[in-house]
Amino acid sequence: MNKRRYSNRRRKNILRVFILLMTIIITVVMWRTIKIDVQVGELTLPKILQSxxxxxxxxxxxxxxxxxxxxxxxxxxxxxxxxxxxxxxxxxxxxxxxxxxxxxxxxxxxxxxxxxxxxTTEEQQKIMDEKINEYEKQGYSAKEAKKRAEKYVAIPDTxxxxxxxxxxxxxxxxxxxxxxxxxxxxxxxxxxxxxxxxxxxxxxxxxxxxxxxxxxxxxxxxxxxxxxxxxxxxxxxxxxx
Ligand SMILES: [Zn+2]
Structure with a gap:
């Protein structure tokens, strides 16, 4: 009888620890996701693009x-x-x-x-292509690589x-x-x-x-x-x- 009560309590404790851990993991994951969203937001929307x-x-x-x-x-x-x-x-x-x-x-x-x-325009295009390529090699999608490259390299003719x-x-x-x-x-x-x-x-x-x-x-x-x-x-x- 005592033994069973003890193991019940133990199970409850394990459950509590498990819930606590899950809460921490979910919080960390959500926090990181939000942070990444904000960074991407800044990357895609400099003021200058609004005109x-x-x-x-x-x-x-x-x-x-x-x-x-x-x-x-x-x-x-x-x-x-x-x-x-x-x-x-x-x-x-x-x-x-x-x-x-x-x-x-x-x-x-x-x-x-x-x-x-x-x-020349052609030289500028070449620099842009190389930068995009560099980001794609790092694992970014074509769209994201272009977005990041444009943060560092001027778009040809600009x-x-x-x-x-x-x-x-x-x-x-x-x-x-x-x-x-x-x-x-x-x-x-x-x-x-x-x-x-x-x-x-x-x-x-x-x-x-x-x-x-x-x-x-x-x-x-x-x-x-x-x-x-x-x-x-x-x-x-x-x-x-
Ligand atoms: Zn320069």
Missing amino acids: EKSFADTSGEWNLILVNRNHYIPNNYQVELTELSNGKKVDSRIYPELQQMFNDARAEGLALFVREGYR SEHQLGLSVDINADTDKCSSEKVYQWLDENAYKYGFVKRYPEDKTDITGISNEPWHYRYVGTTVAKIMKEENLCLEEYLEKYK
Whole structure:
């Protein structure tokens, strides 16, 4: 009799532990699912996507052309290029100040180079395809891989590199750290008319992740205002144009 009561109680205890464990597991699973949903939500809905897709206005000031994922570069956009010593090309109009900026940075002991300058639509498409491929290899579905790739790579015809007005600047890491170069650029590039186009605190507006290496030429007057007021290009144009 006593023995049976004891084993009944034991069974009840096991049941309680089992229910408790199941509750914990279900809670953890639900919490993770909700968290993933929120992350995907942020990934798919940057503010910039909420407005209509259109073509960039190239009839105004050339240095202020806004190109982003809903402002496509028109097919007939023409650019005169200057080739740098390492073979990369930029819009000829930004070359003198770009060169001056590099001269001054080097005079201060920095080792830096232009990793990327002008790109054609085809080159941009190739970069996008490679990134999508990379995510698919990690196991993402085609749709999800594309979505993730577009967070890091501009959709063809929405890359500023196709304007020739932007450069990716990297450190020669054998001689100098990336952090040093990024910091110098962050503090000084505006003096030469360049702005950090995709800052960490503006990703919800630009739709592009933090890129401390990507600098866009806007001219010294505008760059100074953007720097002083901490505005990204979208914000500057909204406020002043
Ligand atoms: Zn870039």
